[in-house]
Amino acid sequence: xxxxxxVVLKGAGAGGALAAALAAGLLKxxxxxxxxxxxxxxxxxxxxxMKALGVTNAAESKDIQIRAPEIAENGAVVPIDITSTIPGxxxxxxxxxxxxxxxxxxxxVSQGALPFVHLRVxxxxxxxxxxxxxxxxxxxxxxxEVKVTIxxxxx
Amino acid sequence: xxxxxxxxxxxxxxxxxAFVPLTLAQTKPPAAKPAAPATAPDPTAAEFxxxxxxxxxDNPAELFEAKGKELWFAKRGPNSASLEKxxxxxxxxxxxxxxxxxxxxxxxxxxxxxxxxxxxxxxVTLQGFKMEDLAKQPFSNPNRTPDPxxxxxxxxxxxxxxxxxxxxxxxxxRETFEIGREIxxxxxxxxxxxxxxxxxxxxxxxxxxxxxxxxKPAEAIRAYQGWPGYRMTGGVMHTLQWRMNDCFRQQxxxxxxxxxxxxxxxxxxxxxxxxxxxxxxxxIKR
Amino acid sequence: MADPxxxxxxxxxxxxxxxxxxAHPMETGQRKDASGNVVPLHFIQTITAQLNGKTVFGADVSxxxxxxPVFAFKVKGAKAGDKxxxxxxxxxxxxxxxxxxxxxx
Amino acid sequence: xxxxxxSILGAAAAALAAAFSAxxxDPSTAAQEMIKRDFKPRGIxxxxxxxxxxxxxxxxxxxxxxxxxxxxxxxxxxxxxxxWPADGKLLGDWKAGERVAQSGRGFTWSDKPGVTGGSCYNCxxxxxxxxxxxxxxxxxxxxxxxxxxxxxxxxxxYGKIYNAKAYNLCSLMPRFGHVxxxxxxEIRDLVALLMDPGSPVNK
Numbered sequence: 207x208x209x210x211x212x213v214v215l216k217g218a219g220a221g222g223a224l225a226a227a228l229a230a231g232l233l234k235x236x237x238x239x240x241x242x243x244x245x246x247x248x249x250x251x252x253x254x255x256m257k258a259l260g261v262t263n264a265a266e267s268k269d270i271q272i273r274a275p276e277i278a279e280n281g282a283v284v285p286i287d288i289t290s291t292i293p294g295x296x297x298x299x300x301x302x303x304x305x306x307x308x309x310x311x312x313x314x315v316s317q318g319a320l321p322f323v324h325l326r327v328x329x330x331x332x333x334x335x336x337x338x339x340x341x342x343x344x345x346x347x348x349x350x351e352v353k354v355t356i357x358x359x360x361x
Numbered sequence: 362x363x364x365x366x367x368x369x370x371x372x373x374x375x376x377x378x379a380f381v382p383l384t385l386a387q388t389k390p391p392a393a394k395p396a397a398p399a400t401a402p403d404p405t406a407a408e409f410x411x412x413x414x415x416x417x418x419d420n421p422a423e424l425f426e427a428k429g430k431e432l433w434f435a436k437r438g439p440n441s442a443s444l445e446k447x448x449x450x451x452x453x454x455x456x457x458x459x460x461x462x463x464x465x466x467x468x469x470x471x472x473x474x475x476x477x478x479x480x481x482x483x484x485v486t487l488q489g490f491k492m493e494d495l496a497k498q499p500f501s502n503p504n505r506t507p508d509p510x511x512x513x514x515x516x517x518x519x520x521x522x523x524x525x526x527x528x529x530x531x532x533x534x535r536e537t538f539e540i541g542r543e544i545x546x547x548x549x550x551x552x553x554x555x556x557x558x559x560x561x562x563x564x565x566x567x568x569x570x571x572x573x574x575x576x577k578p579a580e581a582i583r584a585y586q587g588w589p590g591y592r593m594t595g596g597v598m599h600t601l602q603w604r605m606n607d608c609f610r611q612q613x614x615x616x617x618x619x620x621x622x623x624x625x626x627x628x629x630x631x632x633x634x635x636x637x638x639x640x641x642x643x644x645i646k647r
Numbered sequence: 648m649a650d651p652x653x654x655x656x657x658x659x660x661x662x663x664x665x666x667x668x669x670a671h672p673m674e675t676g677q678r679k680d681a682s683g684n685v686v687p688l689h690f691i692q693t694i695t696a697q698l699n700g701k702t703v704f705g706a707d708v709s710x711x712x713x714x715x716p717v718f719a720f721k722v723k724g725a726k727a728g729d730k731x732x733x734x735x736x737x738x739x740x741x742x743x744x745x746x747x748x749x750x751x752x
Numbered sequence: 753x754x755x756x757x758x759s760i761l762g763a764a765a766a767a768l769a770a771a772f773s774a775x776x777x778d779p780s781t782a783a784q785e786m787i788k789r790d791f792k793p794r795g796i797x798x799x800x801x802x803x804x805x806x807x808x809x810x811x812x813x814x815x816x817x818x819x820x821x822x823x824x825x826x827x828x829x830x831x832x833x834x835x836w837p838a839d840g841k842l843l844g845d846w847k848a849g850e851r852v853a854q855s856g857r858g859f860t861w862s863d864k865p866g867v868t869g870g871s872c873y874n875c876x877x878x879x880x881x882x883x884x885x886x887x888x889x890x891x892x893x894x895x896x897x898x899x900x901x902x903x904x905x906x907x908x909x910y911g912k913i914y915n916a917k918a919y920n921l922c923s924l925m926p927r928f929g930h931v932x933x934x935x936x937x938e939i940r941d942l943v944a945l946l947m948d949p950g951s952p953v954n955k
Binding site for chain 2: 783787789791792794799803811812815859862873884885886917924927931
Binding site for chain 3: 424428504591
């Protein structure tokens with residue numbers, strides 16, 4: 207399998223990305239294979255997760271659309287659509303602030319996919335869903351609050 | 362909302378999240394006036410409805426349909442036979458359209474059977490499985506999906522988009538329906554609950570969960586096409602046998618036997634009430 | 648072995664709309680089973696998608712993705728009959744690849 | 753039903769079929785016989801729960817529209833069975849009442865004995881901070897404020913929670929005191945939740 211395409215937050219140009227990735231420990235020198243970013247995934251808050259991923263100075267952007275329920279029918283399955291209209295979008299990352307491990311994943315759209323992803327996630331308590339988009343060497347961000355409620359007894 | 366006192370259902374829901382099972386969200390207080398009458402649009406339900414479509418478009422129930430199809434055609438059991446000769450009412454091996462014509466009377470056993478019961482019958486008679494074994498742990502849990510559950514999901518999926526046409530032409534079918542109606546309205550137990558207590562009126566809900574009025578076609582279909590259903594709580598596939606069983610638990614009744622006459626009668630009542638409506642399941646449920 | 652994925656790929660213009668259902672428990676490592684034992688962490692970590700053998704989409708994800716995961720993405724420059732293949736790998740090293748041909752939109 | 757089975761099946765299936773065809777008479781009798789046959793005790797849910805008491809029988813038979821005179825007699829009978837607090841105090845602690853109102857536990861076969869809540873939010877809107885409430889029963893938000901804080905109203909609320917059937921024979925609401933689901937203290941706390949001027953319900 208082709209693992210050379212590793213998912214990293216491709217924020218900078220090729221050289222810059224590599225440097226940033228190295229700095230953040232995303233890529234181990236001497237290895238073409240970057241690991242699934244354990245540090246970021248095990249971070250207990252969004253800020254630490256972003257630090258582990260090398261995300262800095264993410265600017266608030268209106269050009270990222272998050273479609274998610276305001277009140278989720280069930281926190282075990284919350285459907286989320288993310289679309290970026292920022293030119294040159296290379297990756298989309300998702301953080302659920304109030305989850306014990308907020309960093310939920312990164313989607314690499316730099317190799318022929320459109321800047322869109324649909325996923326379904328667990329949200330343990332009402333929380334902002336934060337999205338970070340990497341595009342043209344910069345980071346952009348927006349968030350949407352999702353509420354989780356008590357439901358009935360089984361539908 | 363409080364941390365300490367959840368409904369049992371909520372506890373079950375959050376246990377599957379397994380992150381912070383006992384921490385619940387802060388919710389917005391309602392407007393400072395009494396609740397709107399039940400006929401007014403319910404903003405929570407409206408928000409759920411908006412995302413129902415999204416959830417239904419990619420429903421993990423399809424994974425169980427695929428599994429059920431594989432099981433249907435596989436040579437299994439002591440007799441090493443497939444279920445291809447199973448007669449679901451439209452002749453041996455006819456699966457398409459069978460689900461929307463069940464429960465029905467089967468002359469070979471002299472009784473009315475619902476889909477799960479008929480599949481069990483085929484697994485016993487064709488494949489040589491033992492009913493005692495099949496009835497031992499009949500319901501899904503996060504670690505195990507019983508084969509009949511996947512098979513029911515497959516069979517139901519083969520009637521997707523068809524009109525419910527539960528037969529009522531035989532006296533046995535009419536009597537089963539009538540007994541089902543009686544059981545639906547049978548109030549007993551410490552809380553005086555019957556099925557009708559929660560499912561006999563329009564526009565009601567328990568907590569945030571809508572309660573379809575099962576006595577009316579347009580509402581009965583909402584319940585009927587939800588099952589077999591992929592339940593987001595726990596991420597498991599359940600059939601109507603489970604749904605009826607768990608309703609009786611919440612009714613504070615003792616436990617009904619799996620694949621019993623009581624459940625068949627209730628399902629006949631429910632299916633006949635949904636007659637004429639288009640079946641869009643298998644469903645996805647909270 | 649893990650059960651097969653269910654992949655649907657339909658065409659809109661030259662963009663393939665790819666939707667995938669995966670059979671996976673996505674255990675958070677915090678759920679307890681009926682006998683009170685903690686069910687160990689078990690979840691998909693990486694996903695890659697290829698169009699006619701070329702990688703076009705990838706993801707690294709956590710256990711916060713719902714049980715029996717659902718993902719959708721869109722791929723440019725596709726045509727009817729092209730092969731879409733998707734691979735997931737989980738934290739136990741288990742792996743599964745399934746493939747489908749893009750249907751007309 | 754009168755179906756004779758030319759049974760070709762195993763003993764279990766044949767027995768089921770025979771049982772099904774053995775029922776005679778009206779659907780109501782047939783339904784009761786079927787229920788008695790098919791339900792089994794489980795956990796704390798004993799088998800006697802499928803039997804109807806007088807109130808249940810009358811409401812089932814008349815589809816919740818009992819003749820007025822009989823209903824009044826039975827309501828009076830239910831009212832006489834209410835045990836009022838000996839010290840006459842009906843108003844407890846609304847904070848404890850909120851906890852009782854939230855809990856939906858109790859009496860199912862998966863519940864432990866003695867752990868029972870009021871399940872109030874399952875059917876009623878009550879406090880302003882709980883958005884996840886049912887609508888089977890009327891909203892109780894601002895109950896005291898709109899219905900009055902007087903002693904008679906307190907007594908009505910206590911009695912209604914203790915035995916709703918004493919006021920409306922075929923009410924959908926359980927008889928929480930009558931069946932021992934809630935204790936005197938718990939009912940008092942619920943009365944406070946609805947009737948204490950300091951309760952958020954009345955803010």
